[in-house]
Amino acid sequence: MAKKNITIKELAGILNVSISTVSKALNDSSEIGARTKIRVRETAELYNYQPNFIAKSLKNKSTKTIGVVVPNILNYFFVKILYGIEKEARRMGYKVVTCISHESYESEVNNVTTLTNGQVDGLLICPSEETQNKVQYDHVQQLLDSGIPVVTFDRTMDNLKCSRVVSDDFDAAFNATNQLISQGSKTIALFTAHKGLSVMQERIKGFTKSMLDNNLYNEGNIFHFPLPADSELLIKNILVQNKKIDAVLTIDEILSVKTIKIAQQLGLSIPFEIKVIGFSNGEISKEYHPSISSVDQRAEDMGLTAAQLLIEKIENPDKLIEEAIVVKSILIHRESTLPIL
Numbered sequence: 414m415a416k417k418n419i420t421i422k423e424l425a426g427i428l429n430v431s432i433s434t435v436s437k438a439l440n441d442s443s444e445i446g447a448r449t450k451i452r453v454r455e456t457a458e459l460y461n462y463q464p465n466f467i468a469k470s471l472k473n474k475s476t477k478t479i480g481v482v483v484p485n486i487l488n489y490f491f492v493k494i495l496y497g498i499e500k501e502a503r504r505m506g507y508k509v510v511t512c513i514s515h516e517s518y519e520s521e522v523n524n525v526t527t528l529t530n531g532q533v534d535g536l537l538i539c540p541s542e543e544t545q546n547k548v549q550y551d552h553v554q555q556l557l558d559s560g561i562p563v564v565t566f567d568r569t570m571d572n573l574k575c576s577r578v579v580s581d582d583f584d585a586a587f588n589a590t591n592q593l594i595s596q597g598s599k600t601i602a603l604f605t606a607h608k609g610l611s612v613m614q615e616r617i618k619g620f621t622k623s624m625l626d627n628n629l630y631n632e633g634n635i636f637h638f639p640l641p642a643d644s645e646l647l648i649k650n651i652l653v654q655n656k657k658i659d660a661v662l663t664i665d666e667i668l669s670v671k672t673i674k675i676a677q678q679l680g681l682s683i684p685f686e687i688k689v690i691g692f693s694n695g696e697i698s699k700e701y702h703p704s705i706s707s708v709d710q711r712a713e714d715m716g717l718t719a720a721q722l723l724i725e726k727i728e729n730p731d732k733l734i735e736e737a738i739v740v741k742s743i744l745i746h747r748e749s750t751l752p753i754l
Contacts, residue, residue, distance in 0.1 A: 419460045422558040428456055432558060478508045479723055480528035482538045484516045484568075489666065489695030490712045491539070494566065497716025498537060505724050507534075518543040522552045535562030535727045537719050540570055546609045562726035566719040569611045576726065578719040578738045580710040582612045585742040586619030589662055589690045589708055592744060594627050596751045598660035598688055602634045602651065604644075604668045616664045616692070634658070644668065648675045652687075660688040666695045669705050673749060689749040703748030715740045 425432045430449070438445045438453035445453075456462075479502055483491050495511060502509050510533060512524035521541045528536060538553060550570045556563050557575060565577040593601050603620045607613050617635065624630035636651055638644040648671055652658060663669040669691025673683060681687045683703050691698060694709035718738055726732075746753055 419462050420555065420558050421462070422554075424453075424457060424460060424462050427460065428453060432560070436560060476532060476534050477506060478510055478533045479720065479727070480533035480536045481509055481511045482514055482521060482524045482528070482536065483511065484514050484539055484541045486513055488693075489697075490567075490693045490710065493712035494539075494716035494719075497713035497718075498720045499716075500713075501717040501720040502724070505720070507720075507724060514541040514544075516542040518547055518549060525552050525556070529556065529561065535564075535723045537723055538563065538565050539567045540565065542607055542610055545570075545611060560730070562723055562730075564719050564723040564726070566715060567612060571611070574735055576722055576736045576738075578715055578722060578740065580612065580715065581739050581741050582615035583619040583622075585692070585708045585710065585744075586616040586662065586664070587623045588619075588742075589744055590620050590623035591627075592750070593660040593662065593688055593690060594623065594629065596660075596684075596688060599629055600631075600634065600655075600657040601629065601660040601662060602636060602655070602658045604636050604638060604648070604661055604663040604672060606638045606640075606644075606665055606668060608637050613664055620662055638668065645671050645675055648672055649679070652676060652679055652681070658687065661690075663689065663691045666691050666693040666697055666705075666707070669707070669749075670697055670701055673701065673703065673705065684748065684750050688751070690744070694745055698745075698747070706747045706750040707745050709743045709745050711740050711742065 421432055421435055425435045428435065434445060435453055438450045439457065441450065481495065481498055483495065486492055499509050510528060512528060514521035514524055518541055521544050525536065536556065545568060550573055553563060553570060553575065554573060557573065563575055565575055567579060569577055569579060590601060601624065603617065605613055605617060621630060638647060652675060661672050663672055669689055672689050676683060676687050683689065690706045690708065692708045694707040698705040698707040718740060722736060722738065
């Protein structure tokens, strides 16, 4: 019985040719010989291959517009990424259409479908938390199979041959932990959230490596917060029950603010009795008192780089571009850690 809903990638595998050859044969390209065209078309008919007409229209129609799918825009980090994307796209003569997945797989799929309905020339995607937890990337794989330019940013889609722009999350957490150790901290806690995300896993690994290297690792000092916004009571309990904690690395900005707030309520002197380093380096980290030392992931540069890479792929469709670009973070020292002399 003929196979239903076969993808262009599967069709290419059956024929033992490249996806590009299948696409060109079905589009009657002069680059493909008559015998190959007949073989491809007959096999496509046998397996009931249906071209992705949405992707086809996207590929064949230039709009000078790029689409962006982000998990949320309430996070300062993503706001800065969008700013970088918009700034660079405008410089290169492109417009930007942005959709928000709200950390939902279904919303992300709907966003991708909407944007690829002839509206944009390519896509920048940061997968939602639910998408990463489900490890369901078929909606993106379908675009890649059809030759549509796609670049992921910040979070990755493992096993997809897709260009991506990411932060050095492992190194950033490793270096931040080393900095706390260099200032005399020995019982360092890690406050995490959204631990299923690829970026969070890398930060946990970086923290763990630093603590192991310095013979300070204690798995019991890694604390996971399901909802960072509602974590104050948990933080208070942790600091009251673990009085030896003399430093905390938090892997988002909200947790760093709440940690300092609770520490002050408990009468702990910052940075002399407890030090804090957070991630993202948003406006809150700068303006809070005491100001918060933070890992600056250079979100604007990440957005700029992602836009550059996508537009390069759009404007050079015959050039194979599959890159993994890492944007190096910077540790910003403020009042929540000791000054660097």
